[in-house]
Amino acid sequence: MKFSIQVSEGPxxxxxxxxxxxxxxxxxxxxxxxxxxxxxxxxxxxGTNYATPPQDDMNIQKTWSELAAAHDIDLVVCVxxxxxxxIVDEGEMTRNKKDGMNIMDGFRISGLGQLIEAGIESDRxxxxxx
Amino acid sequence: xxxxxxxxxxxxxxxYGTIYAWESLEVVLIGAAFDQExxxxxxxxxxxxxxxxxDTTEVGIKNFSPTYAALGDYDVNKIYIEKESLEARGLTLxxxxxxVWEDEDEDWxxxxxxxxxxxxxxxxxxxxxxxxxxF
Numbered sequence: 001m002k003f004s005i006q007v008s009e010g011p012x013x014x015x016x017x018x019x020x021x022x023x024x025x026x027x028x029x030x031x032x033x034x035x036x037x038x039x040x041x042x043x044x045x046x047g048t049n050y051a052t053p054p055q056d057d058m059n060i061q062k063t064w065s066e067l068a069a070a071h072d073i074d075l076v077v078c079v080x081x082x083x084x085x086x087i088v089d090e091g092e093m094t095r096n097k098k099d100g101m102n103i104m105d106g107f108r109i110s111g112l113g114q115l116i117e118a119g120i121e122s123d124r125x126x127x128x129x130x
Numbered sequence: 131x132x133x134x135x136x137x138x139x140x141x142x143x144x145x146y147g148t149i150y151a152w153e154s155l156e157v158v159l160i161g162a163a164f165d166q167e168x169x170x171x172x173x174x175x176x177x178x179x180x181x182x183x184x185d186t187t188e189v190g191i192k193n194f195s196p197t198y199a200a201l202g203d204y205d206v207n208k209i210y211i212e213k214e215s216l217e218a219r220g221l222t223l224x225x226x227x228x229x230v231w232e233d234e235d236e237d238w239x240x241x242x243x244x245x246x247x248x249x250x251x252x253x254x255x256x257x258x259x260x261x262x263x264x265f
Contacts, residue, residue: 112160
């Protein structure tokens with residue numbers, strides 16, 4: 001089955017990011033496809049590489065990045081939500097004249113249409129959040 | 131469009147205090163360009179999102195409520211309000227914005243977009259959807 005995922009909450013503050021990671025791992029292990037993971041609301045904070053959690057804590061952003069690399073998963077951060085919360089890639093840095101960028105490897109910033117497309121193209125769209 | 135999917139956006143939270151309501155509306159407006167079958171449901175504190183006469187001047191947060199009136203122009207005209215949620219908050223349909231759409235097939239006759247439905251009816255409507263996005 002082809003799944004897409006929406007993550008609506010920030011990492012650490014809320015368990016939904018970790019639950020989504022566990023869901024994605026389990027789905028991949030069971031032989032399902034993950035068409036896309038879409039990060040919305042504070043969920044866009046899953047895509048920063050500026051986080052430095054304590055070493056004995058899970059690095060949620062890095063875990064996503066490694067999952068994406070291992071299984072070729074499309075991680076998309078909503079541009080409108082990202083602009084509000086300061087998640088910046090090279091294009092956004094140039095366009096909005098920021099001093100740097102903080103997008104984690106394996107993530108890309110794109111529009112809300114990517115969420116709708118994920119719904120259209122997938123057998124199931126599963127939302128993780130409150 | 132025969133291969134269109136049924137998208138249901140469930141709005142459960144008060145319009146201010148958190149950003150869910152506003153960012154949900156942003157998804158609906160973008161999603162409207164995709165020619166899918168779109169419905170909105172307002173339940174729990176989500177019914178407050180459609181209240182008439184919202185004024186956010188004192189809280190300093192953008193009042194996005196006028197945007198709901200544009201939904202009809204985006205062919206978003208299936209808006210369900212849960213009856214029990216309205217009643218639990220002492221509200222009636224008259225407290226909400228009057229949302230309408232124009233029916234192309236009937237010489238652009240203006241029709242109501244809002245339908246008040248019971249929790250049981252809403253459950254059946256949810257059952258018919260392909261995608262439910264919960265905000």
